[in-house]
Amino acid sequence: MSRLSQITALAWLDARRNIRSKGIIFIIFIVPVLVWGAQLGILSLEVVEDTTMQNRDIYVINQDQPVGEVAMGTVFVTILNQSTYLNSSPAYGAHLQQPAIENVSNWGDYFLDHEMSPAIMIPANFTQLYLNYAQEGDPIPRVWIYLLPTDSSLQYDIEAIVSTITSNAPFSLYIVSRFVGTRYNLEVPEGEEVPSDIASWMTSFFLIYAALIAPMPLVTSSFARDNEKKTLESILAMPMSQFDILLGKFLGGAILLLGFSFMNIVGLFLYKYYMDFTHYYEKVNMLQIQITLPRVFFMFCSIYLTTLVALALGIAITSRMKEVRTAETTYNFVMLIPFAIIALSVLIMDPEPYNPIFLLPWPHSIAIIFKGMYPNSFLTNTMTGSYTGDIFIHIAFLLVYVFGSLSISAYLTGKGKLFSLGD
Amino acid sequence: MAVIKTNKLTKRFKDIVAYQDIDLQINQGEVFGLLGPNGAGKTTLIRTLLGLISPTSGSAEVFGIDIAKDIMSIRKRTSLLPQECQPYENLTARENIRLYGLIHGSKTKEEIDHKTEELIDLIGLRGRENDLTKEFSGGMKRKVLVARALVMDPDLVFLDEPTTGIDILGARTVRNLIAKMSKEMHKTIVLTTHDLNEVGELCDRVGIMVNGKLAAVGTADELEDHFKAAHLEEVFIALATGEGIDQFVTSQVGWD
Numbered sequence: 001m002s003r004l005s006q007i008t009a010l011a012w013l014d015a016r017r018n019i020r021s022k023g024i025i026f027i028i029f030i031v032p033v034l035v036w037g038a039q040l041g042i043l044s045l046e047v048v049e050d051t052t053m054q055n056r057d058i059y060v061i062n063q064d065q066p067v068g069e070v071a072m073g074t075v076f077v078t079i080l081n082q083s084t085y086l087n088s089s090p091a092y093g094a095h096l097q098q099p100a101i102e103n104v105s106n107w108g109d110y111f112l113d114h115e116m117s118p119a120i121m122i123p124a125n126f127t128q129l130y131l132n133y134a135q136e137g138d139p140i141p142r143v144w145i146y147l148l149p150t151d152s153s154l155q156y157d158i159e160a161i162v163s164t165i166t167s168n169a170p171f172s173l174y175i176v177s178r179f180v181g182t183r184y185n186l187e188v189p190e191g192e193e194v195p196s197d198i199a200s201w202m203t204s205f206f207l208i209y210a211a212l213i214a215p216m217p218l219v220t221s222s223f224a225r226d227n228e229k230k231t232l233e234s235i236l237a238m239p240m241s242q243f244d245i246l247l248g249k250f251l252g253g254a255i256l257l258l259g260f261s262f263m264n265i266v267g268l269f270l271y272k273y274y275m276d277f278t279h280y281y282e283k284v285n286m287l288q289i290q291i292t293l294p295r296v297f298f299m300f301c302s303i304y305l306t307t308l309v310a311l312a313l314g315i316a317i318t319s320r321m322k323e324v325r326t327a328e329t330t331y332n333f334v335m336l337i338p339f340a341i342i343a344l345s346v347l348i349m350d351p352e353p354y355n356p357i358f359l360l361p362w363p364h365s366i367a368i369i370f371k372g373m374y375p376n377s378f379l380t381n382t383m384t385g386s387y388t389g390d391i392f393i394h395i396a397f398l399l400v401y402v403f404g405s406l407s408i409s410a411y412l413t414g415k416g417k418l419f420s421l422g423d
Numbered sequence: 424m425a426v427i428k429t430n431k432l433t434k435r436f437k438d439i440v441a442y443q444d445i446d447l448q449i450n451q452g453e454v455f456g457l458l459g460p461n462g463a464g465k466t467t468l469i470r471t472l473l474g475l476i477s478p479t480s481g482s483a484e485v486f487g488i489d490i491a492k493d494i495m496s497i498r499k500r501t502s503l504l505p506q507e508c509q510p511y512e513n514l515t516a517r518e519n520i521r522l523y524g525l526i527h528g529s530k531t532k533e534e535i536d537h538k539t540e541e542l543i544d545l546i547g548l549r550g551r552e553n554d555l556t557k558e559f560s561g562g563m564k565r566k567v568l569v570a571r572a573l574v575m576d577p578d579l580v581f582l583d584e585p586t587t588g589i590d591i592l593g594a595r596t597v598r599n600l601i602a603k604m605s606k607e608m609h610k611t612i613v614l615t616t617h618d619l620n621e622v623g624e625l626c627d628r629v630g631i632m633v634n635g636k637l638a639a640v641g642t643a644d645e646l647e648d649h650f651k652a653a654h655l656e657e658v659f660i661a662l663a664t665g666e667g668i669d670q671f672v673t674s675q676v677g678w679d
Contacts, residue, residue: 002528009525013511013518020513020555229512233505234571237473238527239498248526 006240007248014252024217028260035210036267053157054093059119061101064126072130073122079165091161117148118158204369208362211306212335214260218253219314224327243410253311261304289373298391299372305398306365312402316409338362361397424451426579426611432481434467441467442635454605456626457615460663463632465615466506469581499529502572506583510567512557516548519567524574542570562593569600579611601625619656631662638662
């Protein structure tokens with residue numbers, strides 16, 4: 001039999017015995033769905049009062065130039081006006097003011113001087129951009145939101161109003177830009193979109209955190225538990241190299257982590273449809289999740305590969321551990337590194353494409369998942385400028401991590417010293 | 424023909440000597456009993472012969488192959504039943520046996536499947552082969568482990584205290600299996616045990632290790648004669664307590 005058959009048999013042995021463990025079943029198949037449910041629970045804490053905008057004036061300046069018979073600016077204003085009468089809308093009860101203003105060079109200064117807040121300005125090229133948009137990378141039609149600093153508390157509400165309109169038909173691609181006062185600008189890259197709320201971010205962060213923790217029982221069962229149960233030695237006495245044993249154990253865990261990644265996608269769909277069904281986006285001011293099958297596939301790949309990196313690192317590092325508790329502690333300690341990198345990335349990934357932080361697999365995973373759900377987010381050009389290109393680089397990085405960690409572990413502890421049972 | 428041959432084989436863990444200057448020859452088809460008190464170095468010696476631990480000095484050959492040069496070729500023809508080993512509890516008896524055979528990789532899938540069924544009959548687990556081994560008694564688990572050690576049809580089997588921790592009936596079953604392995608399958612077996620009855624019943628020759636040294640080697644009768652002892656137990660106690668080590672030089676009586 002070939003070397004591959006031996007590795008496959010070892011992987012199959014590990015997968016079969018683990019799949020019959022109730023604890024592992026719970027973590028692999030139930031936890032992902034619970035994580036998505038937990039996110040809904042956390043989001044519910046962010047629900048805003050529906051009456052925030054009641055009796056407020058909203059200033060709308062429509063500068064849009066129709067193209068032929070198409071006038072998307074007017075469509076926008078019409079829907080906005082209708083939404084002020086819908087008590088499920090965040091704009092419910094607001095009074096729309098549409099002053100006729102022309103020839104203003106700096107709208108920020110103008111609104112500040114005239115204390116017109118909140119204000120929505122639809123630029124002249126809105127319809128033109130709407131009609132010209134054909135593919136990713138084309139300029140996206142957008143409206144501008146202006147708020148006086150004293151109204152900054154309305155920021156999420158007004159964004160929710162605009163997002164609700166522009167993320168639904170006939171709009172499907174849109175941009176929300178903020179301008180608070182005259183001195184503060186978020187410097188949103190051209191043609192990009194800012195997530196309206198931290199709630200949008202949570203989804204991808206939660207996923208990656210869960211993906212880092214999920215492999216732990218598989219890591220600890222691969223060597224440390226075998227050592228405790230005295231089942232390891234006869235495997236080590238097999239005619240297999242250290243690397244092949246590590247790889248077999250790794251693949252055994254990888255088979256089960258397919259289930260974890262799949263259940264995350266199931267959780268994503270449940271989450272999305274629950275949000276759609278209950279109009280939760282409006283209540284928590286989130287952008288509407290936009291997913292397509294290819295993007296779901298890429299997200300699946302990203303989650304899966306993230307779990308594989310954690311699994312490979314865990315197996316490589318804990319392969320010498322003789323006790324499960326030691327292995328668990330070590331695994332948790334090692335996973336502090338990606339956790340710290342993710343936390344660091346939150347601080348410095350604010351809208352900056354081509355940020356070197358994305359060279360690291362974990363922030364990149366977050367970016368890819370985020371991008372999968374919010375296709376027009378400012379993370380469009382994380383590395384290559386193309387979502388597909390990013391995915392391939394991401395996969396390459398993660399595979400290097402997986403095989404690199406296993407190879408280094410096999411090399412460092414090799415030559416019969418990997419599992420020094422008599423030490 | 425010697426299956427195992429060691430020359431001044433020594434293993435030290437820093438200041439601790441696991442075993443020292445082991446000169447041993449085990450021949451084809453022989454059941455060799457390795458005796459010694461706890462910590463005498465028996466298990467470490469077996470692990471060395473399988474390449475799980477590197478010796479500090481000396482050399483060893485298994486099937487005429489230097490263990491330092493081509494351990495994989497040796498492992499392809501050997502199997503190990505480690506001390507205190509358990510089968511995978513979440514696998515059935517059949518899966519435990521079959522998957523081990525497949526991982527070993529020295530036989531085809533068809534051969535392993537055939538051998539698995541043969542061994543299930545041999546160990547008397549027909550009817551329970553699809554049960555998870557966590558539902559098995561200690562004796563039944565040992566049967567599975569012995570079958571697992573045989574599924575790849577090895578030429579040399581290391582059995583490290585195979586009857587420790589199981590009841591009398593379970594031990595009896597395992598002993599019968601070992602006898603069958605030797606007499607019917609003609610395997611070379613290295614058996615470590617603390618049960619001297621087992622040694623008398625199964626082993627062609629015995630080696631007694633004390634404090635890392637091979638204090639005596641011979642058949643049970645030879646050792647009893649030499650020490651003028653009525654039983655092998657007396658020989659063992661004499662050597663383990665330090666009496667007689669110097670008088671009885673390690674020998675390979677009758678097997679050269």
